[in-house]
Amino acid sequence: MNLHFDVEGGEFISAGVASSKVKKVLKQLAIQPEIIRKISVAMYEAEINMVIHAHGGVIDAEIMPDHVHVVLKDEGPGIENIELAMKAGYSTASRLAREMGFGAGMGLANMKRYADILQIESEPGKGTTVEITVKLYPEQA
Amino acid sequence: MTINDVQTILKATVVTQSLYENNEVLSGFVGDLLSVVMGKAKEQCAWITIQGHINIIAVGTLINVGCIIVTEGFKVDEDAIKKANEEDIVIMTTQLSSYEAAALLSRDGLE
Ligand SMILES: Nc1ncnc2c1ncn2[C@@H]1O[C@H](COP(=O)(O)OP(=O)(O)OP(=O)(O)O)[C@@H](O)[C@H]1O
Ligand SMILES: [Mg+2]
Numbered sequence: 663m664n665l666h667f668d669v670e671g672g673e674f675i676s677a678g679v680a681s682s683k684v685k686k687v688l689k690q691l692a693i694q695p696e697i698i699r700k701i702s703v704a705m706y707e708a709e710i711n712m713v714i715h716a717h718g719g720v721i722d723a724e725i726m727p728d729h730v731h732v733v734l735k736d737e738g739p740g741i742e743n744i745e746l747a748m749k750a751g752y753s754t755a756s757r758l759a760r761e762m763g764f765g766a767g768m769g770l771a772n773m774k775r776y777a778d779i780l781q782i783e784s785e786p787g788k789g790t791t792v793e794i795t796v797k798l799y800p801e802q803a
Numbered sequence: 804m805t806i807n808d809v810q811t812i813l814k815a816t817v818v819t820q821s822l823y824e825n826n827e828v829l830s831g832f833v834g835d836l837l838s839v840v841m842g843k844a845k846e847q848c849a850w851i852t853i854q855g856h857i858n859i860i861a862v863g864t865l866i867n868v869g870c871i872i873v874t875e876g877f878k879v880d881e882d883a884i885k886k887a888n889e890e891d892i893v894i895m896t897t898q899l900s901s902y903e904a905a906a907l908l909s910r911d912g913l914e
Contacts, residue, residue, distance in 0.1 A: 675882065678861030685865065695846065695867065702865045703841045710837075763854045768838035775842070 663687065663725040669709060671717025671738075674762055680721045681706040684732070687725060693798055700776040701730050701796045707769040708734045708792045714759040715739070716790060729778075729797045737789040744782055748774065804828055804913050806870045806893055809849055812907050815872060815895035818879050819887045826893075828869035830914045833901050837862050844868070849908060851901045855879040859894075860886040868892065874901045 665687070667680035685702040705723070712719045716738020724731045741747045748770045755765030774780050779795040807824035810817055832844040833851045840862055844850055847869040852859065855877045863871050870893040873879050879894055887894050897904060 675857055678858065678865075682861060682864055699846075699866065706861060706865055707838065707841070762856055762858060763835055763837040763852075764858075766836035766838040768836070768842055772838055772842045 665721075665723040665725070667721040667723075669712050669718045669721060671713060671719075673713055673718070674759070677710050677713040678706055680723070681709050684723050684725070684730070688730070691725075697796065697798055697800070701732075701794070704773045704776040704780075704794045704796065705732050705734075707772050708732070708794060710764060711769055711790075711792075712736045712738070714755060714764055719789070726798075728799060729795055732794045734792045734794075735789065736791075740786040740788055740790055741782070741784040742786050744784060804849075804908070804911065808911070809870060809872070809908065809913075810895055812911050813872065813895070813897050813899060813904055815897040815899075815904075817893060817895045818884055819892065819894045823870075823891065823893050826869065828913065831905055831908050833905050841866060849913065851904050853877050853901065855883060855896075857883040857886055859883060860890055860892055863887075863892050864890050870895065872897060872904055874899055874904050 681702045688698045716736035719736030722733045750771040751767040753765045753767035759765050777794045778797050781793040784790040806826050828849040830845050830848045832848045834840040835852050844866050846867045849870055850868050851872045853875050855873045873896045876898045
């Protein structure tokens with residue numbers, strides 16, 4: 663199953679629509695709660711980053727029999743130094759974003775922790791693409 | 804401990820439709836930074852925070868929160884309450900600080 667979402671930039675309020683939709687679909691498929699949490703938290707973190715650090719973008723989620731693959735693509739400012747950005751606590755979040763409880767600098771760390779495979783490609787000035795893969799039945803792998 | 808117990812212990816005000824008083828909460832978590840909560844809070848926890856905006860519902864849903872306790876007298880936004888009702892999430896508010904709320908729940912045995 664393929665799901666496509668357009669995410670608007672600066673829309674702190676509606677952010678999370680895509681990840682909660684994917685979460686609902688997985689719940690209907692009776693996937694284990696811990697696995698659903700891994701996917702939806704990783705995806706929500708990436709979705710929020712698109713909104714607060716870039717100006718929105720597109721998300722394509724592919725739900726396969728044994729894994730979920732989510733591609734989040736934005737044309738925002740890009741990430742200069744991905745290694746640095748991955749460090750827990752590193753954040754360039756705006757004051758407004760911080761007032762809303764973002765900006766702990768833990769988003770990428772959470773993605774890394776919850777995704778089975780995490781790929782980030784970014785070019786300063788061009789944009790960022792985050793790919794998250796989570797296995798649905800890890801014990802059988 | 805049930806959600807109802809939490810409400811009684813804190814003398815808190817439930818601001819969402821209260822249909823889930825008998826649901827259990829299994830642990831407590833204090834946090835205002837959403838990524839930290841998503842990284843660390845356990846399923847069915849009583850999440851204590853000062854954030855009252857709609858993003859707490861997204862986070863609460865993702866972690867299968869037991870209930871959300873908004874402290875320090877902070878207001879919960881209308882759109883957040885509406886969304887919480889759609890997602891079957893219980894939110895309560897209290898004038899207590901996060902520390903006081905956590906201490907009271909802890910004293911009554913919540914992990
Ligand atoms: N899509 C993106 N476009 C541009 N920069 C990004 C993007 N995603 C992350 N970054 C950069 O990487 C940093 C770290 O991201 P991370 O998600 O770990 O933390 P945060 O979003 O700042 O805070 P938190 O996720 O804890 O609320 C960001 O502050 C930002 O500088
Ligand atoms: Mg982030």
